[in-house]
Amino acid sequence: MEAPQYVAARVQQALAEDERTTELGIRVDVRGEQLFLRGEVTSEERRDLIAGVAEEAAPGLAVRNELTVADIREPGGEEKL
Amino acid sequence: MSKLRIAAVGDVHLGEDVRGRYREHLAGIEEKADVLLLAGDLTRHGTLEEGQVVADEFRDLPVPVVAVLGNHDHHSDRPAEIAALLRDAGIMVLHDDAVVLDIDGTRLGVVGGKGFGGGFAGKCASEFGEPEIKAFVNHTKRIADRWRRALKETEADVRVVLSHYSPVNDTLQGEPLEIYPFLGSYLLAEAADAEGADLIVHGHAHKGTEKGMTPGGIRVRNVALPVLGRAYAVYCHDGDGHC
Numbered sequence: 001m002e003a004p005q006y007v008a009a010r011v012q013q014a015l016a017e018d019e020r021t022t023e024l025g026i027r028v029d030v031r032g033e034q035l036f037l038r039g040e041v042t043s044e045e046r047r048d049l050i051a052g053v054a055e056e057a058a059p060g061l062a063v064r065n066e067l068t069v070a071d072i073r074e075p076g077g078e079e080k081l
Numbered sequence: 082m083s084k085l086r087i088a089a090v091g092d093v094h095l096g097e098d099v100r101g102r103y104r105e106h107l108a109g110i111e112e113k114a115d116v117l118l119l120a121g122d123l124t125r126h127g128t129l130e131e132g133q134v135v136a137d138e139f140r141d142l143p144v145p146v147v148a149v150l151g152n153h154d155h156h157s158d159r160p161a162e163i164a165a166l167l168r169d170a171g172i173m174v175l176h177d178d179a180v181v182l183d184i185d186g187t188r189l190g191v192v193g194g195k196g197f198g199g200g201f202a203g204k205c206a207s208e209f210g211e212p213e214i215k216a217f218v219n220h221t222k223r224i225a226d227r228w229r230r231a232l233k234e235t236e237a238d239v240r241v242v243l244s245h246y247s248p249v250n251d252t253l254q255g256e257p258l259e260i261y262p263f264l265g266s267y268l269l270a271e272a273a274d275a276e277g278a279d280l281i282v283h284g285h286a287h288k289g290t291e292k293g294m295t296p297g298g299i300r301v302r303n304v305a306l307p308v309l310g311r312a313y314a315v316y317c318h319d320g321d322g323h324c
Contacts (some may be wrong), residue, residue, distance in 0.1 A: 013200060022126040022156065025287045025307075040287075040307055043150060045098050070307060072106055078315035081280060081300055 004030035007058050011035065014057035021046075021053050026067070028054070035061040040070040083185055084319035085239055088113065088144070090312065091120025091284020091291040094153065095134045101223045104138050106312030111143035114315050115184045119172075120284035120304050121151025121195060121245030123162065132163035140170035145182055147191045151245035151285060155195070157178040175243060177227035179235045190237030192228060196246030196269050196283065197221040201312050202248035202296075232276035239318055241272050242281040242299075251293025252303035270295040281316055 004039045015023045023046075028037040035058050041047050051065040088110060092231050093103055099285055110117060119139065124131035132154075139146050148167055150160050164174040177194035197207050198223045210216045232240065247253055247265030256264060264286050274297030280300055288308040291314070294300055306316050 004110045019126060022153065043093060043098050067284060070310075071305070072103070073311040075088070075110075075312045075315060077114070081316050081318045 007061070008076075011054050011057045014053055015050060018053050021050050023050055026050060028060065030058070032062055033061055036064045036066060038066045038070075041067050042070055044069055083187055084317055085116075085184060085187055085189055086114045087116055087118060087189075087241060087280070087282075087314065087316045087318065088313045089118040089243075089302065089304040090306055090309065090314065091151070091282075092122040092287060092307065093119070093138075093243065094122055094125050094306075095136075095138055096125050096131050097134060100134050103312070104230070107139075107142060108183055112179040114144055114313075116144055116182060116191075117313065118191065118241070118282055118304075119144045119146065119290055120243060120244050120282055121149045122153045122305075123148065123151070123167075126168075126216060127154045127157040127159060127163060128255070129157075129159055129162055129166065132159070132166045132234040135144065135163075135171035136166045136172065139167075139172055139192045139256065145173065145184075147175065147180060147182075147242050147243060149175050149194050149196075149245055151195060157242050163192060166232055177231065180247040181235060181237050188237040189241065190310060191243050192231045192235055192240065192278070193243035194224060194228070196244040196248070197224055197266060198246055198263045199266035199268065201265070201267045203249045204261070205267065206262060221266045221268050225266070225272040228269065230290035232278065234262055240278045242269075242278045244269060244281065244283040245285050247283045247289070247301075247303065248281055249293045249295055249301050250272065252283070252289050252291065253290040254290045254303055256286050263281040264289075270297075270299075270301075273297075273299055282316075
């Protein structure tokens with residue numbers, strides 16, 4: 001059986017290199033038959049897309065999509081230098 | 082010299098699916114800032130389609146916009162064409178050079194470009210061994226040399242260095258230590274410390290920290306959007322600490 005660390009590394013590489021995602025900052029962890037995705041993305045569509053690419057790269061594992069969609073707040077006060 | 086309000090953000094990573102969403106946050110920017118700096122990684126993987134979204138998102142703003150590209154904007158090997166799209170939209174794009182803006186009589190010099198990696202003093206790559214490693218380190222050295230020259234030649238009241246990669250490790254805190262050499266290089270800070278600057282802004286390190294400084298005492302700000310959590314930061318400068 002492939003070590004979970006190699007599976008996680010393969011998924012992380014797929015998320016970075018797949019033209020559909022090109023996401024470098026996603027944390028990927030494999031525990032037993034589960035694959036956990038954590039981090040922040042810019043839209044719901046990308047959240048789903050990333051889970052799909054991860055599933056393709058690690059078929060057979062249950063993807064637990066814990067990615068959050070980043071909320072852009074309004075600019076706050078200025079910093080005085 | 083009147084005060085200067087410098088807005089900055091990086092790593093907006095725009096694509097067709099979020100077209101128009103960032104623009105909403107730019108309404109009224111002229112009341113908060115005098116200039117907007119974009120610290121690279123404006124696209125996701127550097128396609129011309131994404132470049133066009135960026136151009137449309139930042140065109141015709143009531144304040145001047147100065148940008149550098151990031152590593153994502155190079156991914157499809159079309160950086161020059163993306164820069165041209167941005168310039169057509171009135172956005173100034175730096176490529177290891179400088180621009181001087183007259184803002185209500187104050188000359189703001191912005192110097193910079195993408196920057197590159199290699200690591201930080203004492204824990205960095207050097208031009209030794211295989212040609213691939215030499216080329217990696219040499220790329221950063223050449224960039225730092227060009228920034229040094231550009232800073233030397235830029236006459237301005239306030240000088241800001243705009244980069245994608247980080248010049249210091251202060252603003253990387255939160256990132257895994259193992260990837261620091263891919264996040265920036267001390268050579269960039271060394272160039273700014275040698276010639277002098279009032280502020281350095283950069284992006285690239287999404288999990289890093291906003292505030293840091295160079296060994297020479299220049300303030301460094303990591304303005305990557307995931308670090309800021311807000312549409313842009315505003316830094317106010319007037320030369321004697323009063324805004």
